[in-house]
Amino acid sequence: EDQVTQSPEALRLQEGESSSLNCSYTVSGLRGLFWYRQDPGKGPEFLFTLYSAGEEKEKERLKATLTKKESFLHITAPKPEDSATYLCAVQGDVYNQGGKLIFGQGTELSVKP
């Protein structure tokens, strides 16, 4: 069974204090691993797709990396506007013609000035 576990559940940082969020996964053949940002009362906002181990993608202060068992979202010198819940999801390629995503429960990030 495809499964995603995110840690920590919540993370409080001071502005400028870099850290990482973890996404551990098990999947029957990985088609893609996705990171989303979700602000309160809004829908998830797409950030990155990673397809294979060793792949890295960057966007502003965020950098996502992927291994065969986990993904990390590194946040460098965060600002208060980076405060949000970050969601990780996997898409398996076995018996998954619909491209279904399995989501983790998210990490709630709070960045204080």
Place this chain on the structure above:
Amino acid sequence: DAGITQSPRHKVTETGTPVTLRCHQTENHRYMYWYRQDPGHGLRLIHYSYGVKDTDKGEVSDGYSVSRSKTEDFLLTLESATSSQTSVYFCAISPLGSGPNNEQFFGPGTRLTVL
């Protein structure tokens, strides 16, 4: 922003009444999805569609039905709403099958309360 709208954005209804939520896209994507999001459970797939009149079940489909009569519209119906269906519902669309990208883009959500 992906061209996805959901209506209504908020709804309060009573147990036993039927409810229909609408998702509308302007991207002409083939794949559309309905998820619900609950504390402690995260986002879970209810149903999805891979074309007009083509739909399939997700992991939490009991008590829900869907219809897609046009590419741009995907409807989610609660035949007889129950309190356990109080949730935030998100629609998503994907360019899956149209090229190399298979990410999903989400709408703004509908907050449904069943009393």
